[in-house]
Amino acid sequence: GAGVSQTPSNKVTEKGKYVELRCDPISGHTALYWYRQSLGQGPEFLIYFQGTGAADDSGLPNDRFFAVRPEGSVSTLKIQRTERGDSAVYLCASSLGGGQGAIDTQYFGPGTRLTVL
């Protein structure tokens, strides 16, 4: 079946602009995650949705970052007043959303490379 998809694959914007990054999870996956990966580093957690609600947004760096998942499927990561330091690859992952102790493997999309000039 189809994997996690992300659009756009690349986004170039100017400092101060607003951007939206979209993630379409694997069908049937109730859990969705956003991570940010800077060059040469491992991904860093941003936010996790279980269904429509943000179960954990402790990784969002500041209030310029916001994410939604209104119907429990597609999610949009929104960044206001972008800064050059926001340049990174934004990865989305989804999982079945298993119960306690379940492996609940996260499957990743190809990422959106954001460049803020």
Next chain:
Amino acid sequence: AQKITQTQPGMFVQEKEAVTLDCTYDTSDPSYGLFWYKQPSSGEMIFLIYQGSYDQQNATEGRYSLNFQKARKSANLVISASQLGDSAMYFCAMREGVRDYKLSFGAGTTVTVRA
């Protein structure tokens, strides 16, 4: 403090040989899961193998095996019979507890397989 430490930034391995990638972790939670992902130059993270903290045996998936030493808090990945297509960045990650689903990743190890 770093939750996941990968001390090898880059490694070279000859085709058909085995390679071991080191990973140590830090957690006080008795329940946790350890994951290894492969990230080729295309950028997509590919799940390889999982080890649960209560699993009695080391995990294996095809040419991938996990050398889990709980007392030493290490979860090294072994890739046997390396292939050219194994050239990629490899990340170790941990999920702590039974309610916290986010993954904490290490800095990664770049593996280059030589013909």
